[in-house]
Amino acid sequence: MQKLRSPIALRWIIPENELNEMKDVPGEYLHSEAFFASNLDNCQYWMGIHHLNDDPHSGESRIYLFFDNDVDETKIEADFNISVESANFFSAKNYAFQGRAAAEIKFFSINELFNPEKEFFVDGKMTIKLDGILSFEKDGDDIQMWKNNTSDDLLGLGLWVQDNKEFTVATADGKGIAAHKNVLAARSPVFSRMFQSGMKESKENKVIIEDFSFNVVEKAIKLCYHQSLVPHTTLKEKTKLLQFFDKYNIHQLKDDLEKHLISVIDASNACRLTNAALISNAPKLEMKCSDFLWFRLNERLPICDFDLLDKEFALKMFKNAFCHVSE
Template sequence: MDSNINETMFCFPIALEWTIAEERLKALKDLNENEFLESERFTAIHSSDVKYFLRIYPNGNNVANRGKTWTLYFLDLGKEIKIEAEYQFSIKSANWIFKSNRVFKEFDGWGPTCCTTDELFDPRKKFIVDGKFTLKLEGILKIKKVETNNEMGFLQTKLKWINNLWNIGFEDFTIVTSDGKELKVHKNILAAQSPVFAAMFKPHTKEAMEGKAEIPDFSFKIVEKSIKLCYNHDFDPDTSIDESFVLFKFAEKYDIQLLKDDIQDYLADKIDISNLCEIAQRAIDENAVKLRNKCMDSLSSFLSKKKFVPNMEVLDKTFFIAAIKNSSCHTCETL
């Protein structure tokens, strides 16, 4: 592999058991317009809004497939560009299993024929038992994240020109922090990233006329780090989890979206099994939605692998229950 390329593979489990009443299937048995039944839709990856669902076509999904029953797995990629899927269909009562691998690059459905239409309703084949047909899907979704050192260097070069403004002088505004210290800044840099600061800098405001504003809730250290990140977006890799959340509070209060995203991405990269619950609960408390979704994906993945996750007792009950559901086999019925 090229030394300038870093690849990481992330895996997300999926599982769904769908029960359908025989009468609902019979209603489509003799129709020739590619009619189907569809399951509920479930989220597989919360951080990128990837969803999946099933369809069954009792009498085929096109003219060529007429007279056969087809089961299809659909994947909505959300914010992802490419997903590798390994999955298995099964109908336990009929002792039927189908395994497949597929790469999804757009919203698509894929799956096998499980039997002929006549076999579907033949009691000897046991696809339908006690008036119900039950189809199960199990699988793993794989997403490869690729980062090149060349791209990172290019971005750092671009940011260097903005970063140079940090020490170049010509500041035109003063911020007074909670510990009484003053920080000189450029109004244009802050106004471009924060609608709160932009409103503060309008000519008629007290702050604009005095050329200064007080920030009583944050220390000089936090304000300086936060505002410097508005210049270069270069996060210090030694920033602690505690300090990161204080920085997020600052970004939230002054509505600095790029900084909020940067901090959540930084904390998401810090997640491991030992600190997951701490980060998740603080993300919930601070309404860091992007980070909370990443924590949900991580917790669901750990639980599905039956790994012990410490400190789960600190988690918000609703969040914890949702993670349990996501790590379990979903069920839905069409009756």
């Protein structure tokens, strides 16, 4: 299970006359358009406003954030803010729901709402802003690793089951995994030079890798033998593997993984994959992520974790937004 975060945002502009007309009509309310949350294909959200006419709340107004996830019973936690900047109104709320639900926000009294001194309306319109995050758990983070069963791969699988591995790849925590020098040398020019130069690691038949966890190192070494030895990895592990393959010049596995990551780009991971591409010198992945993000921004579609995006990359995208194109 992976915990995902999906942004929600909405700016609802309401004409003053529409609110004024409904204030004396029992049960009447206004609502905005409905929008789908990214990563939750079945979840829609929209805002509504209602004047209460029943005791003991007669004369009060309420704002509601409605959710409709009726097809999917995923448990969702919503953290959101609703504000009317002109009236200096701000309300934050945490709300958990499943299926259909409505989060209620106490607003002002009807008299206060239409009081010109409160400045809810500017030029005859009130603008209510919503921004927030939906958090939920989702299956499918363990995506099956790419498959490319060639004769060389099958040879690697045969070598893996042998007990004559003479070299150990260890991590800073003291854990290690045994491997054949010839397999590592065939996969990585870095390891090949290490073995040919008579370095300390070659003589001691051991190398310590300090900048990757054992979990990542173990998977990377196994992948040098055969993809079936690592049937599933998380997206986070895949991005770390991409960095490992880049550092040790394991070109074929890096290319295969880069193609795989391109195939799984979506709104939930595009920013993280962009950062991984920048760190790992993966230009094809970077370009595809850039195209994806650019499209989402142009269409005003939500993007998860945009605040985590590499700042220089984000600034470059922002500058390009003001660049005219002549064809």
